[in-house]
Amino acid sequence: MTHLLTIADVGADGLRQILALSESASLGRPLQGKGVALYFQKPSARTRNSMEMAVVQLGGHPVYIQKDEVGLGTRETAEDVARTLACYHSIIAARVMEHGLLEQMAAATDTPVLNMLSDSDHPLQGLADLLTVKQLAGRLEGVKVAYIGDANNVCRSLAEGCSLLGAELTIASPEGYGLPEELEGVRQVVDPAEAVEGAAFVYTDVWVSMGQDAEAEERRQALSAYQVNEALLAKSSDAHFLHCLPARRGEEVTDGVIDGPKSAVWRQAENRMHSARGAMAWMLGARP
Incomplete structure (x- = not known):
């Protein structure tokens, strides 16, 4: 069992x-x-x-x-x-x-x-995320991953996996939206530009998940500076883009990023x- x-x-x-x-x-x-x-x-x-x-x-x-x-x-x-x-x-x-x-x-x-x-x-999303990183980077240990936005259930599973297998995860969230616990190898910052610097993968998720409609406007205001757009992605190390989907285009990510040449979201979905x-x-x- x-x-x-x-x-x-x-x-x-x-x-x-x-x-x-x-x-x-x-x-x-x-x-x-x-x-x-x-x-x-x-x-x-x-x-x-x-x-x-x-x-x-x-x-x-x-x-x-x-x-x-x-x-x-x-x-x-x-x-x-x-x-x-x-x-x-x-x-x-x-x-x-x-x-x-x-x-x-x-x-x-x-x-x-x-x-x-x-x-x-x-956890099923976390497994698909780790599999995608491993396929594209050829390894997990030492790979730099940035997660931008609300450190939600998706982020927690990704963080646990990165911590266990040695990937270097940096989470950028506004105050009150980060992971409540500390994990080995996982760093938390406020500035999204700091998080993506040198990253091989940049990941984000929706700002308002199912069941959070009552606080939707508050969440959008708090996370408005955390959009993954072309300017932010350019600060990375030519990073692949990840998203668990569905995406709210124009909020947490722009069309240019999710449809761009470095987007791996469909491989991620298949995984x-x-x-x-x-x-x-x-x-x-x-x-x-």
């Missing part, structure tokens, strides 16, 4: 193994004749498509479950939902509002639980599928 709720859960060795499995073309069909529950409390284009295809590539049958079909934490406890789904599936994957729901599910069953996104972490396949294979016991 191996749950995957955060990048930190798997450790450095596990992380290296997942990335190696993600690049492997010979994982076999460990899910042949088996189901994978995909519960979505929050919708997503990339997560649903990448996960369904990854399950199929491993020989399994993905079952998409909408939030209205399962009253997670309301009609039924998270523990009872997990126990029920474990009767039918070999992996339970969930995309939830509150990370605590995943922890409750994982504590209630021996069936592996996979975090498809929570309010604090997005969501490959890294999901690697993660699930690893959870089921595969090792490179």
Whole structure:
């Protein structure tokens, strides 16, 4: 039994193994004749498509479950939902509002639980990000990555991965928008120009995520100086641009950057599928 709720859960060795499995073309069909529950409390284009295809590539049958079909934490406890789904599936994957729901599910069953996104972490995105950096830079150790904007769940998973594998991450955020914890090898600054100097990769995400509409204007004002545009990217070391998508063009990034020759966002999006396949294979016991 191996749950995957955060990048930190798997450790450095596990992380290296997942990335190696993600690049492997010979994982076999460990899910042949088996189901994978995909519960979505929050919708997503990339997560649903990448996960369904990854399950199929491993020989399994993905079952998409909408939030209205399962009253997670309301009609039924998270523990009872997990126990029920474990009767039918070999992996339970969930995309939830509150990370605590995943922890409750994982504590209630021996069936592996996979975090498809929570309010604090997005490990599947972090795996795809690390895989993309490794492919383009040829390594992770010592590679300089800059993250610009709100240090959200995507940023936390990226930071944990960089810290474990030796990439040098600098996060530039306004006061009150940085990571609350310190991680080895992760630096936090206020000035975005300082963060991108010498960076091989520059990453950003939306300023207003799902569920933050009430504070949208406040967030846009606080982050208005953190747009990744051509002028900011020019201060880097000819950096590749990364974004987890969807992008709000004209806010956190300009068209010229996301559509530019150094943009790697579509490779990154494709890697969501490959890294999901690697993660699930690893959870089921595969090792490179």
